[in-house]
Amino acid sequence: MTDLVSSETIAEITQTFWGAYLPDAGDLTPGSHLPAVEDVRGRVDIDGAWSGCVEVSCSIAVAREVASVMFGTPASDIAEADVRDAVGELVNVVGGNIKSILPAPTSLSVPILDDASEWRFAAELQSEVLLAWADEPIVVRVWRPGAGR
Amino acid sequence: MLAMVVDDSRAMRSLLRQILVPLGVEIVEAAEGRAAVDLVESGPVPDLALVDWHMPVMDGLELVTELRSHKEWRHMAIMMVTTESEHENMVRALLAGANEYLIKPFTADAVVEKLSLLGLHCATVPAGDPYGGGTQS
Numbered sequence: 001m002t003d004l005v006s007s008e009t010i011a012e013i014t015q016t017f018w019g020a021y022l023p024d025a026g027d028l029t030p031g032s033h034l035p036a037v038e039d040v041r042g043r044v045d046i047d048g049a050w051s052g053c054v055e056v057s058c059s060i061a062v063a064r065e066v067a068s069v070m071f072g073t074p075a076s077d078i079a080e081a082d083v084r085d086a087v088g089e090l091v092n093v094v095g096g097n098i099k100s101i102l103p104a105p106t107s108l109s110v111p112i113l114d115d116a117s118e119w120r121f122a123a124e125l126q127s128e129v130l131l132a133w134a135d136e137p138i139v140v141r142v143w144r145p146g147a148g149r
Numbered sequence: 150m151l152a153m154v155v156d157d158s159r160a161m162r163s164l165l166r167q168i169l170v171p172l173g174v175e176i177v178e179a180a181e182g183r184a185a186v187d188l189v190e191s192g193p194v195p196d197l198a199l200v201d202w203h204m205p206v207m208d209g210l211e212l213v214t215e216l217r218s219h220k221e222w223r224h225m226a227i228m229m230v231t232t233e234s235e236h237e238n239m240v241r242a243l244l245a246g247a248n249e250y251l252i253k254p255f256t257a258d259a260v261v262e263k264l265s266l267l268g269l270h271c272a273t274v275p276a277g278d279p280y281g282g283g284t285q286s
Contacts, residue, residue: 020254021164070160072167086160092203093253096232104235108203110157 004050005098010129010140013097014056017090018133022069031132036139039063040087042113044095048106052126052144053119054095056087059136063087084113094140122146150269151175151193155185155212156201156230161253165199165230168257172264172271182207186215194222197269200247202231202238210242217246226267230255 015028038057045053058066060083067086068075088111099108123143131138152174154162162178169176177195179185181204189195198216202209209229216222228249229242239250249263264271 017254020256023256067160071163082160085158089158089160092158093232096203096253097234099232100234105237106235108232110203110205 004103005101005127005142007127007129009101010094010098010127010142011131014094014129014131014138014140016097017093022066025065025069025133028131028133028138031130031137031139034130034132034135034137036130037137038139040083040114042084042087042091042111044091044099044111045109046095046099046102046106047109049103050106052142053123054091054098055141055143056091056094056138057141058087058090058138062133062136062138065133066090087111088113098142150197150271151177151195152197152199153177153179153185153188153195154199155179155182155204155209156199157181157204158201161201161230165260168260169271172261174271181205182209182212182215185212189216189222189225195225197226197228197264197267199228199230199251202229202233202242210238210245213242213245213247226269228263228267 018025018028037059039060040063041057043053043055063083064075064078067078067082070086071082091111096108099106124146125141126144127142129140152169154165154176156162157180166176177188179188183206200209200212209231213227216225216227227247228251229247230251232253234252242250249267251259251263
């Protein structure tokens with residue numbers, strides 16, 4: 001997997017989301033110095049010639065900013081359901097674009113938000129990219145089924 | 150012009166609304182394909198449908214196929230708006246009857262350019278205002 005999609009590519013894909021939908025919010029920066037605060041978490045599953053999942057997590061501050069821009073509403077007025085919906089779209093776009101550079105054909109699931117994490121015990125972490133927006137963390141992980149899955 | 154935005158993400162529907170409404174486009178929304186068909190059947194028939202691919206109940210490809218099976222709706226332009234960028238799937242959507250294809254993430258300028266390619270000309274997006282200055286309605 002690391003050979004198929006590099007950490008640099010994952011970072012570029014995530015930045016592309018930021019540049020397109022949050023053009024005034026400033027660029028993402030490397031975030032390995034930040035604690036991985038993962039208040040909101042979602043994933044999309046990929047099945048086919050390559051199988052696994054793409055998971056995106058972030059702090060509530062990042063999630064609220066994304067939702068605020070996408071809903072055109074001040075962050076203070078954003079409801080929890082809006083935060084989940086916006087992060088779902090972030091996961092969908094990042095995961096979908098990662099899927100596009102994996103071996104085809106594959107299918108993409110709809111976003112799965114705040115799911116229980118038991119699946120992680122049977123999964124193998126392939127790549128992890130730590131990013132930051134305004135000193136708030138964003139983590140993108142790519143997982144493949146482990147030997148026990 | 151009346152546009153129907155079909156996407157299971159309320160955030161994405163809102164984002165597209167913020168781009169299109171300042172261009173003078175009226176918007177109706179559906180969260181998946183079956184609801185979109187119901188919306189069109191209840192009228193009026195939109196001039197444009199912006200259709201996500203990955204949705205529950207009825208996905209975007211099924212929706213395009215269904216919309217194109219109705220001759221009375223043939224005048225409706227259909228633009229896929231999706232992360233799905235496998236060449237084979239893009240061809241499938243176009244063969245099913247989609248007229249244009251826009252890959253997420255997109256900019257407001259890209260949406261306007263695609264509308265122009267469809268012959269759907271709208272007001273110009275104000276300079277420096279990538280989402281047209283629209284607010285949620």
